[in-house]
């Protein structure tokens with residue numbers, strides 16, 4: 210990631226005039242105070258999964274952090290930062306403290322959030338928000354990204370017939386598997402959920418052995434996610450805030466407006482019904498360029514949420530909308546020593 214230091218344009222202009230204004234105000238400390246009014250030192254971190262090293266397989270989507278390293282990160286966060294609950298975001302958004310605040314979030318609702326991450330969070334008393342796509346605890350959500358990775362890894366070749374085109378991939382070595390995996394995942398990301406479903410069926414049905422294999426494998430993906438009993442247990446944990454992540458994990462920007470509203474509102478209602486608590490925080494599935502925009506920000510606001518988070522990693526300001534909050538993604542490549550050095554401001558894109 211490029212290390213680009215943020216230059217606040219208002220601060221630049223005010224500093225240019227600070228010499229003249231010095232004679233009016235008597236001190237440029239006041240000018241700096243005004244110029245810094247947009248500053249906030251809250252960082253929101255995005256995690257997906259936490260697993261022991263021995264259980265991490267084919268993490269090509271960079272979703273998993275090793276358990277031992279997660280503990281180091283949480284320990285550093287508790288030591289060098291003020292771990293903060295998303296529930297208190299509004300209270301601290303305009304506050305400036307010497308130690309930056311860090312808000313931890315997890316997307317999708319993987320079961321390891323409870324089995325592996327929660328004990329570490331409790332050990333260091335660090336709060337976190339878990340955003341759940343409700344089709345997963347309902348037991349009928351598509352997890353095409355894991356299915357594609359498994360198919361590519363477990364086969365020597367694949368020939369997909371889709372929309373009158375034939376796509377052949379040789380999968381004989383590691384590099385071929387990575388290249389094919391990236392190409393197929395990019396095909397999925399460019400499609401709406403209806404086309405994705407057709408493509409997934411085309412892949413599953415591309416030959417008889419693959420169809421049998423997919424029927425067997427498909428059942429196992431549900432076990433990756435929290436079930437409703439587990440969501441209810443988490444919702445009662447004082448350190449955990451439950452948020453919504455839409456019902457299905459669709460690209461929201463490709464949905465018609467009425468379907469989009471249903472996708473978001475259904476996840477809120479479903480979570481509220483199962484947990485008995487008010488769901489006030491939302492995370493956009495995929496959450497970045499090509500997946501979310503003005504229409505989605507407005508609808509989430511209208512549906513009564515207090516905040517929603519993206520996957521954009523620009524720097525948070527007091528003027529940033531609560532419905533397009535940036536986050537810094539943590540993958541297994543993240544070096545936890547960075548947390549000792551402080552993440553501000555070199556980790557932010559602009």
Ligand SMILES: [Zn+2]
Pocket residue numbers: 316317454458493494495
């Ligand atoms: Zn997600």
